[in-house]
Amino acid sequence: MSNLLESYRVLGVKVGAxxxxxxxxxxxxxxxxxxxxxxxxxxxxxxxxxxxxxxVLREKFKRDSAFGQRQTYTRPVRRYPQPAVTRQxxxxxxxxxxxxxxxxxxxxxxxxxxxxKDAYSVLHEYFIALNKYDYTRAYNYLSxxxxxxxxxxxxxDWRESVARxxxxxxxxxxxxxxxxxxxxxxxxxxxxxxxxxxxxxxxxSENANHSGDIDKLVINENGKxxxxxxxxxxxxxxxxxxxxxxxxxxxxxEKRWEEYQSGQHAEYNMLNLSGIRKPVSLELYxxxxxxxxxxxxxxxxxxxxxxxxxxEELLRSAAKTILAAMxxxxxxxxxxxxxxxxxxxxxxKKNAENIISRLIESIRKNAGEQLGSQAExxxxxxxxxxxSFADMDTLNGILKRFNKKI
Numbered sequence: 316m317s318n319l320l321e322s323y324r325v326l327g328v329k330v331g332a333x334x335x336x337x338x339x340x341x342x343x344x345x346x347x348x349x350x351x352x353x354x355x356x357x358x359x360x361x362x363x364x365x366x367x368x369x370x371v372l373r374e375k376f377k378r379d380s381a382f383g384q385r386q387t388y389t390r391p392v393r394r395y396p397q398p399a400v401t402r403q404x405x406x407x408x409x410x411x412x413x414x415x416x417x418x419x420x421x422x423x424x425x426x427x428x429x430x431x432k433d434a435y436s437v438l439h440e441y442f443i444a445l446n447k448y449d450y451t452r453a454y455n456y457l458s459x460x461x462x463x464x465x466x467x468x469x470x471x472d473w474r475e476s477v478a479r480x481x482x483x484x485x486x487x488x489x490x491x492x493x494x495x496x497x498x499x500x501x502x503x504x505x506x507x508x509x510x511x512x513x514x515x516x517x518x519x520s521e522n523a524n525h526s527g528d529i530d531k532l533v534i535n536e537n538g539k540x541x542x543x544x545x546x547x548x549x550x551x552x553x554x555x556x557x558x559x560x561x562x563x564x565x566x567x568x569e570k571r572w573e574e575y576q577s578g579q580h581a582e583y584n585m586l587n588l589s590g591i592r593k594p595v596s597l598e599l600y601x602x603x604x605x606x607x608x609x610x611x612x613x614x615x616x617x618x619x620x621x622x623x624x625x626x627e628e629l630l631r632s633a634a635k636t637i638l639a640a641m642x643x644x645x646x647x648x649x650x651x652x653x654x655x656x657x658x659x660x661x662x663x664k665k666n667a668e669n670i671i672s673r674l675i676e677s678i679r680k681n682a683g684e685q686l687g688s689q690a691e692x693x694x695x696x697x698x699x700x701x702x703s704f705a706d707m708d709t710l711n712g713i714l715k716r717f718n719k720k721i
Contacts (some may be wrong), residue, residue, distance in 0.1 A: 319371065319372070319375065321368070322367075322368035322369075322371045322372050323368075323372070325364050325365060325367075325368035326340045326341055326344065326365065326368050326369065326372070327340055327344070328340050334372075334373070334376045337369065337372050337373070337376075341365065341369045344365050345362070345365065348361045348362050348365065349362060350362060430508070430535070431492055431508055433540050434492065434507075434508035434510075434533035434535075434540050435488070435492070435508070435510070435533075436540075437456055437533055437540040437541065437542060438456075438488060438510055438512075438531060438533050438542060439488065440456060441453055441456040441542045442486040442487070442488065442512070444456070445474065445486055446485055446486060448478065450470065450471040450474040450475070451467060451471065453470075453474070454467050454470045454471070456541060456542050457470070457541055457542050457543075457544065458534050458536055458541030458542060458543045458544075459536050459539075459541065460534075460536070460543065460545075461541070461542075461543060461544050461545065465544070485514075485515045486512060486513070486514055486515075487512065487513050487515065488510055488511070488512055488513075489510075489511040489512060489513050490511070491510070491511060492508040492509055492510050493508075493509045494506055494507070494508065494509070495507050495508075495509045495532060497532060497534055497543060505534050505535055505536060506535060507532040507533060507534040507535065507543060508532070508533045509530055509531075509532055510530070510531050510532075510533065511530060512530070512531050531543075583630070583631065583634040583649040584634065584638060585634060585637075585638065585647040585648055585649055585655075586646065586647065586648035586649075587648060587649060587650075587651075588648060588649075588650045588651065588656075588719065588721070590648065591646060591648035591650075591656060591658075591721060592721050594646045594658070595611075595646065595658055595707075595710065595721060596707065598646065598658055598660060599704075599705055599706060599707065599710075602699065602704060602705065603704045606701070606702075607660075607661050607700070608661055608662055608663045608664075608698065608699070608700035609658070609659065609660060609661070609662070609698070609699050609700070609705060610658075610659040610662050610663075610664065610667035610696055610697070610698040610699075611656075611657075611658055611659075611696060611697050611705070611710050611713060612656070612657040612658075612659065612667070612671055612694060612695070612696040613650075613654060613655070613656055613657075613694065613695050613696070613713055613714055613716075613717055613719070614637075614654070614655045614657070614671075614674075614675070614678075614692065614693075614694040615652075615653055615654045615655075615691075615692070615693045615694070615717050616629065616630065616633050616653045616654075616655070616678065616690070616691075616692050617653055617690060617691045617692075617693075618653075618690050626653075629682050629690075630649075630653055632678075632681050632682050633655065633678045633681075633682065634649060634655070635681075636674070636677050636678050636681050637655055637657065637674065637678075640670070640673075640674050640677065641657070642660075644660040644661070645657060645658060645659050645660055646658035646660070650714075650717070650719050652717075654717050654719055656714075656719075656721075662698075663698065663700060664698035664700070667696060667698055668696075671694060671696060675692050675694065678692065679692070695713050695714075695716055695717070696713070697709060697710070697713050707721065
């Protein structure tokens with residue numbers, strides 16, 4: 316009966332029950348099995364087992380209570396008196412701490428300055444390559460993250476499309492940088508330098524200078540600096556350029572037609588030599604920016620007779636013939652002395668040759684007898700398409716034969 320588990324079983328309580336539950340169960344069993352009360356012949360033996368079980372559990376609780384109240388002995392610590400610290404010693408310690416902090420701060424500043432210098436150098440070389448249209452070299456300065464998402468071919472195509480929207484442009488770092496944090500894919504987080512960059516573009520229109528600010532990040536990947544574009548940023552810039560393309564193209568066309576309405580040669584119902592300069596310059600700007608084909612033609616009509624009513628009638632007839640053959644988008648002008656200028660918009664070289672030859676035949680046919688036997692029709696033209704761009708000097712080279720200049 317000394318077994319604790321047997322004692323719990325005899326008293327009919329759960330193993331680990333408290334003293335209050337044990338006492339309650341003991342009293343209930345005594346009232347039920349005491350020989351003076353019960354008629355059971357085995358009640359006396361049963362009562363002995365109940366008393367033994369109760370005694371075992373009660374002694375157990377006494378031992379547990381006594382062990383819990385025992386105080387742990389702690390060895391006293393002998394404390395020695397500390398030497399007195401003077402005020403001068405305290406000040407020296409504070410000064411040493413301050414100097415150490417300043418030294419660490421200067422070291423961190425030097426490291427940050429070197430990092431910013433390296434980042435500036437990478438971005439500077441990147442923009443030098445862009446300004447020289449060396450896009451393959453510029454691709455080498457991209458970060459490793461961008462090179463995983465952007466192929467060299469797609470990068471070159473994208474930069475060429477941007478260069479078409481920003482002809483003769485120049486990238487310059489506006490100075491200043493701030494530290495930014497770049498995270499992608501929950502895998503890598505890098506500190507980067509953020510630079511402010513200005514784009515300057517030149518064209519042949521009156522508003523030749525355009526500038527805008529963009530932000531570029533120079534990111535440090537495993538100790539190597541690279542220009543961080545980001546795949547999403549490339550797509551966003553492409554959409555921005557496409558939107559600017561449509562807006563600018565619409566503005567250019569509206570402006571060109573406004574200019575077309577001014578500078579008219581009243582007698583021949585077309586522009587004069589000074590009036591054609593603005594529409595032609597805008598057309599040159601459009602062709603360089605948006606691409607496409609363009610043909611510029613100069614036609615000289617010499618009647619072979621002295622100036623008079625017949626010659627004037629011949630030139631008016633030629634002007635009517637030219638205007639009747641032109642499209643709405645073409646630009647025509649009379650440059651005096653029988654020289655007509657025509658700017659064919661979106662017209663290839665082969666189609667321009669056919670139109671010019673048919674136009675001269677129509678001029679001869681409509682002029683009839685007004686075109687004397689000594690009459691002469693001479694023309695000169697130039698065509699540009701694709702990546703071949705014209706400028707004002709090439710057009711004036713065509714007009715040099717006729718002693719004209721736009």
